[in-house]
Amino acid sequence: MADHEGGPEAAAGGGPEPDRRTFLGAAAGLTMAGGLAAGYGAFAAAAGRYLYPARRQRKEWLFVADLGSLPVGGSMTWTAPDGARIVIARRAEAAEPASFSALSSTCPHLGCQVHWESVKGRFFCPCHNGVFDPEGRGTEGPPKGMALARYPLRVERRLLFIEVPVQRLSADAGAGRDGCLRDRGGRA
Ligand code: FES
Structure with a gap:
């Protein structure tokens, strides 16, 4: 119904x-x-x-300078292909890697640029008066206990080479921004 x-x-x-x-x-x-x-x-x-852990960053040895252009006590700022600025200082006459240091110029405190003071034998960061010894170890100021990143160096036929990451090396970059030439020779 x-x-x-x-x-x-x-x-x-x-x-x-x-x-x-x-x-x-x-x-x-x-x-x-x-x-x-x-x-x-x-x-x-x-x-x-x-x-499958992430692949390690690819690195290459790049030409930095003729030893004759970097006197004892002198330093130069070199820019790597990935944009990292590196202070390369010469501390001794001998044509060997131990006579040089290659340290990142970026302060580990807040990222300001440090510079080498040859008279005082130290790296100095003007932002907060940070001081680093010649090995890049922070000794005074906020970066005390921190360290500047260090890069390997080698000397071959009185030419100085540095090993740096080349992840962002573009196809046209046979040379870094500061005119570094790619090292096509053998390695140490
Ligand atoms: S950024 Fe270098 S001491 Fe602070």
Whole structure:
């Protein structure tokens, strides 16, 4: 009989209720699936990093200067292909790497530029009077206990070479910004 069709829920406007439950169920399912996917994704990313660690930054030996152009007590600021500014100082006459130092000119405190003071035999950061010894170790001021980044050097046929990252070396960069030439010779 027509009076009984649909029952009390239909009569009270409850017809859509099953659809709403279906919708809520589907939404909960999707949310759970998304959460699981995100969780597994994070796990997969962590596992990937463990199994395939990031490749080390590629480095190359680049020409810096003829030893004759850098007298004892002198220094020069050299810019690496990745933009890092490096202070190269000569402390002794001998034509060997130990006579030189190559340290980042970026202060580890807040990033100001340090410079070599040959008379005082130290690197100085004018921003907050930071002082570093010739080995780049912070001895006074805020950077005390910190250190300037150090770069390896080698001498070959009275030419000075430095090993630096070349990650951002562009195709046209056979030379760095300061005119350094790529070292195409053998390595030490
Ligand atoms: S930035 Fe060099 S001492 Fe502060």
